Amino acid sequence: MGTKADPLVIIGHVPDNQTATRTSAPAPPPRRRAPRDRAALAFTAAAPALGVYAAVRVIGLLVFWSWASLAGKDALHLLSGRWDSVWYQRIAENGYGYSVTLPDGSVHSDLAFFPLLPALERGIADLSPLTVGGAGLLVAWVAGLLAAWGIFAVGDRLYGRRAGVVLAALWGVYPTAFVQSMAYTETLFTALAAWALYAVLTGRWIVAGTLCVLAGLTRPSAAALVAALTVTAAVTLVKEYRAGGRESLLRAHARMLLGVAIAPLGWLAYVVFVAVRRDSPFAYFEVQAQWGNSIDGGRALAAFVLGLPLPAALGLCAALGLLGWLVHLCVRQRQPLPVLVYGIAIVVVSLIGSGYFGSRPRLMMPAFPLLLPAAVALVRLRTTARTARVVGALALVSAAYGAWTLLGPGPP
Numbered sequence: 001m002g003t004k005a006d007p008l009v010i011i012g013h014v015p016d017n018q019t020a021t022r023t024s025a026p027a028p029p030p031r032r033r034a035p036r037d038r039a040a041l042a043f044t045a046a047a048p049a050l051g052v053y054a055a056v057r058v059i060g061l062l063v064f065w066s067w068a069s070l071a072g073k074d075a076l077h078l079l080s081g082r083w084d085s086v087w088y089q090r091i092a093e094n095g096y097g098y099s100v101t102l103p104d105g106s107v108h109s110d111l112a113f114f115p116l117l118p119a120l121e122r123g124i125a126d127l128s129p130l131t132v133g134g135a136g137l138l139v140a141w142v143a144g145l146l147a148a149w150g151i152f153a154v155g156d157r158l159y160g161r162r163a164g165v166v167l168a169a170l171w172g173v174y175p176t177a178f179v180q181s182m183a184y185t186e187t188l189f190t191a192l193a194a195w196a197l198y199a200v201l202t203g204r205w206i207v208a209g210t211l212c213v214l215a216g217l218t219r220p221s222a223a224a225l226v227a228a229l230t231v232t233a234a235v236t237l238v239k240e241y242r243a244g245g246r247e248s249l250l251r252a253h254a255r256m257l258l259g260v261a262i263a264p265l266g267w268l269a270y271v272v273f274v275a276v277r278r279d280s281p282f283a284y285f286e287v288q289a290q291w292g293n294s295i296d297g298g299r300a301l302a303a304f305v306l307g308l309p310l311p312a313a314l315g316l317c318a319a320l321g322l323l324g325w326l327v328h329l330c331v332r333q334r335q336p337l338p339v340l341v342y343g344i345a346i347v348v349v350s351l352i353g354s355g356y357f358g359s360r361p362r363l364m365m366p367a368f369p370l371l372l373p374a375a376v377a378l379v380r381l382r383t384t385a386r387t388a389r390v391v392g393a394l395a396l397v398s399a400a401y402g403a404w405t406l407l408g409p410g411p412p
Helices: 016-024 035-071 075-080 084-094 116-127 132-159 161-172 177-181 186-201 205-216 222-242 254-262 265-278 283-290 299-306 310-332 337-351 357-364 368-379 384-406
Strands: 099-101 107-109
Touching: 035 075, 035 132, 035 161, 035 177, 035 384, 075 132, 084 116, 084 132, 107 283, 116 132, 116 186, 132 161, 132 177, 132 186, 132 368, 161 177, 161 368, 161 384, 177 186, 177 384, 186 205, 186 222, 186 337, 205 222, 205 254, 205 265, 222 254, 222 265, 222 337, 265 283, 299 310, 310 337, 310 368, 337 357, 337 368, 368 384
Parallel strands: none
Antiparallel strands: 099 107
């Protein structure tokens, strides 16, 4: 089958906690251990991360539920039946074919929404007593735990178990983490992305490609995940070609090439579906443009900033500067190539579109690699109590912001 280049080595980074294994440990035994045993071991290792993630999300839900009760509003409805959740539920109940004509004459079609979440909602509702809205919440909450598990797995592999736990916790207190408790696609997509990146880091390219297919049926931002696999594979091939391994290069990396080849098929399949449905090869892009989701290179973002009052514009520029600084820290941290490419690509895709500005922080939430520098810094506090205080404070701030946003006038 040939040797597989380790993506960690592509940019020269080898975690300290793996050095001994790579240099002195005997060759691993054949992969004959029962899948159940492997899953049990992995769950045992991930249990602290899942517990911390669940705790910070429960804090967010309790704050929101209390606030909603005081305001006399239905908290469950706000989580399962508002904004994009309504579109997904309508697709789950009736299939595609619904559209809305706005006062300005533009048409918003449900074909802008990808099919995996509504398919899961419909399947769960058919097989259980849950409504479609309840099924959407179940998918989002379970996917949130799976995402935290995958994020922990990536952090653990790169910087150790404590870093993995803190990384999962930080993702759970992201400013727009309240969306993780809604019937949205963010948790589902992040779970698929995190496990796909972990699969690449461990050389399981076909698994990574398959998860990319599912991610491509979930959100258009799967393009960032496809880019991560493609760039990593390309760099691997170029490095080995220059090293002289030209004759057996393709044969040695057949599984890697197959994983990359299947990665975009989910997204492409949906693009073809919309094209056939609308009898136009560019129908998917037309539908997205009608929703204001076309790529404009950042012109809409620049216009939004310039249209703000000066104090708000300066504050937003400072926030964008902080975002750029985080990207810089990720590069300096020498994150593995697939992880780095994925994180940066999510940020770029979120900023160069023409969509509603308030959605951009939510769209960047799957870019959990941006939190790796902060996770490593918190681990260096050395005491669990200090780290817990920081995470707890962030959880309360995130919860308050989430409750204010969900009970306020605007969408996330």
